Amino acid sequence: MENKTFDIVVFGATSFVGQILTSYLVQYFSNNRESLHWAIAGRSLEKLKNLRESLGEEGRTLPILVADASNEAELTTLCKQTRVVISTVGPYALHGETVIKSCVESGTDYCDLSGETHWIKQMLEKYQAEAQKSGARIVNCCGFDSIPSDMGVYYLQQQALQKSGVPIAHIKMRVKSLKGGMSGGTVASLIDVFKRASKDENIQRELNDPYSLCPKNHGFTVRQHRVKNAEFDEDFNSWIAPFVMASINESVVHRSNALSDNGYGKGFSYNEAMLTGQGINGRVRAIAVVAGIGGLFVSAAIKPLRGLMKRVWLPKSGEGPSRKERKEGRFDLRFWGQSETGEVIKIKVTGDRDPGYGTTSKMLGQAAISLAVDHVEDNIKVGRKGGFWTPATVFDQRFIDRLREYALLRFERIAD
Numbered sequence: 001m002e003n004k005t006f007d008i009v010v011f012g013a014t015s016f017v018g019q020i021l022t023s024y025l026v027q028y029f030s031n032n033r034e035s036l037h038w039a040i041a042g043r044s045l046e047k048l049k050n051l052r053e054s055l056g057e058e059g060r061t062l063p064i065l066v067a068d069a070s071n072e073a074e075l076t077t078l079c080k081q082t083r084v085v086i087s088t089v090g091p092y093a094l095h096g097e098t099v100i101k102s103c104v105e106s107g108t109d110y111c112d113l114s115g116e117t118h119w120i121k122q123m124l125e126k127y128q129a130e131a132q133k134s135g136a137r138i139v140n141c142c143g144f145d146s147i148p149s150d151m152g153v154y155y156l157q158q159q160a161l162q163k164s165g166v167p168i169a170h171i172k173m174r175v176k177s178l179k180g181g182m183s184g185g186t187v188a189s190l191i192d193v194f195k196r197a198s199k200d201e202n203i204q205r206e207l208n209d210p211y212s213l214c215p216k217n218h219g220f221t222v223r224q225h226r227v228k229n230a231e232f233d234e235d236f237n238s239w240i241a242p243f244v245m246a247s248i249n250e251s252v253v254h255r256s257n258a259l260s261d262n263g264y265g266k267g268f269s270y271n272e273a274m275l276t277g278q279g280i281n282g283r284v285r286a287i288a289v290v291a292g293i294g295g296l297f298v299s300a301a302i303k304p305l306r307g308l309m310k311r312v313w314l315p316k317s318g319e320g321p322s323r324k325e326r327k328e329g330r331f332d333l334r335f336w337g338q339s340e341t342g343e344v345i346k347i348k349v350t351g352d353r354d355p356g357y358g359t360t361s362k363m364l365g366q367a368a369i370s371l372a373v374d375h376v377e378d379n380i381k382v383g384r385k386g387g388f389w390t391p392a393t394v395f396d397q398r399f400i401d402r403l404r405e406y407a408l409l410r411f412e413r414i415a416d
Contacts, residue, residue: 003379006037006082007372009065011099012089013040014047016320017113017143021088021361022062023055028365028406030058034373039063041078069095075102083376086368087112091189093119093196100127100138107134107386111367113360115145115248116193118203121212124388135386137375139394141252142367143360147391148333148409149173149249149272150256151400152349154392155411156337157264160345167264168337168345174236175243175274180329180354181321190244194297207247210270213255220254220266227273230286235336238275239282241289246272256392267340275334321354329354334414346414353408362407366399367391374398 010025012018022040029036040062042048048064055062065081067074069089079085079102089095092114103110104127114120120140131138141147153171160168197203206212210224226246233240243249249272257264276285321329333349351359375383375394384394391399403409 004081004083006039006063008036008038008084008086008368009041009078009082010038010086010088011041011067011078012069012087014042014044014051015088015090017357017361017364018042018088019051019054020326020357021086021365022051022059024361025365026055026059026062028369033406034369036369036372039065039082041065041067043068069098072098072102075099076106079103079106079108082108084109084111084368084371086110086364088364090114090116091192092116093189093192097123103138104131104134104136107136109137109139109371109381111139111142111364111371113143113145113364114140114189115143115245116189117212117248117251118193118196118206120388121206124213128388132385132387135381137371137381137384137386137394138388139367139371139391140388141248142364142391144331144355144363145245146249146252147363147367147403148331148349148351148355149245150252150390150392151395151403152333152335152347152411153253153256153264153270155349155400156335156345156347158397159347159413160337160339160343163345164339164343166339166341167268169265169267169340170269171335171337172233172235172270173249173272174233174238174240174334174336175272176332176334176348178274178331178355180331180356180358181325190296198297210250210254213251214258218258220258220268222267222269224250224254224269225271226250227271228290230276230283230290231273232283233273233275236275236334238278239286240273241276241286242293243272243274244293252390253392256390259390259393265340321357326354326358329358331355331359348410348412348414350410350412351408359407359409363403363409366402366406367395370395370399370402 013022045066052062065078067078075098085103087099093116100123157167211220227242231240253270257268276282331351335347337345353359
């Protein structure tokens, strides 16, 4: 690695997530946990200055870089100055490609919050070969989608290997509880995905294909079960309903298996859903979730309804949960795994803040710090080479340790 001015640049620092992330990094680095040089970046110098002023004494000396998401020359200049770029500029299908292209061409590591499967696949197909040559390590999905799912499966598999030396063949993730809000940027990304899927059958197929992000020669033939309706799950003794993030999370987990040389096994199966409870009440809640997701998809696909949602119900760009709401948020994910011999292992992954913002900002920040610190020695990248990776294939136990200490996530084994 050539010498760079910065270790990390937060691009899109004035976005809703970007502001929370920047505040978290100021607090983190003010405690001198790691000695890194970092900067904030975006298209508006005035907004960046205002953000810097809002960060207090520790943040007022932060360097500022100005670059527009659509200006390749500006982004190339930015990328050449840093080892890692964090991008919070979404929807990524609209604003994300030029950042990826500039990172790939300059050999700069990158992480983001994207949960847009179709866009990630497009970037893979266009830039994977060049990233491998340049050494740029591209890590999408470093927020609530899909770090808890991907690293949760990784942790469960590590528990299995330590106990019996054999990976777990079948894993389910169930959302036991989740409390949090949505920002205008997240809503815009979600609506953009639904809108594109309603008009493009190829995107619909990709969203429904759990192997969509796997390399073309992955060789997996197991028919994966995707929860689309209200079902009763005997292993959890509860009714379940579709989880809106299951599509991207499942695709990422299967890509992790493929990139780790089938480390979970060729017969590996994985799916996600929400627990809604037992009895008739649990069933009614599951049916209500199915109806709600269906209604959201239909509303996003029809222009007048889409406009009505944006005007009346949904947060605007730059808006999102309040500080109090983020602090009061939480999530509890339960993983159930069974080996081919019938051995069962259970774990849980929990967070003490709003999953999409309060905890996501910490996960994303630690992902970038891990790339800059844990995977560099004597100014040389170590570990994974250039290319598009998932969290579970580029990171390791050190990242879980970071999440535990600095993001207050808990990865725990549950007694059988």
